[in-house]
Amino acid sequence: MLAYRIRACHLSTFVVCLYGGHLIDHSPEQATASMQRDIVEGRPSELESQLGVVVRLAQLAGVEVPLHTFLYASLLPQERMARGEIELPT
Numbered sequence: 001m002l003a004y005r006i007r008a009c010h011l012s013t014f015v016v017c018l019y020g021g022h023l024i025d026h027s028p029e030q031a032t033a034s035m036q037r038d039i040v041e042g043r044p045s046e047l048e049s050q051l052g053v054v055v056r057l058a059q060l061a062g063v064e065v066p067l068h069t070f071l072y073a074s075l076l077p078q079e080r081m082a083r084g085e086i087e088l089p090t
Helices: 002-025 034-040 047-061 066-082
Strands: none
Touching: 034 047, 034 066, 047 066
């Protein structure tokens, strides 16, 4: 079952890369992703469903994803603040 999930993950990543590359190539330079806008404006974002899940699935599969892990760890405090889970120290 795990091998199936890993293969499905590779296939979905391939499809996303193909579609994402086309989308990026045909978007205006000033375009931003909704998650980027949410993070910049201090609103809750899709961080968990877009980066958190990659990090967790990679851990389960024993695969290292250092860039995803770094980005997730870097953005998680701001996400938690936006969700009211933590506050900045005063």
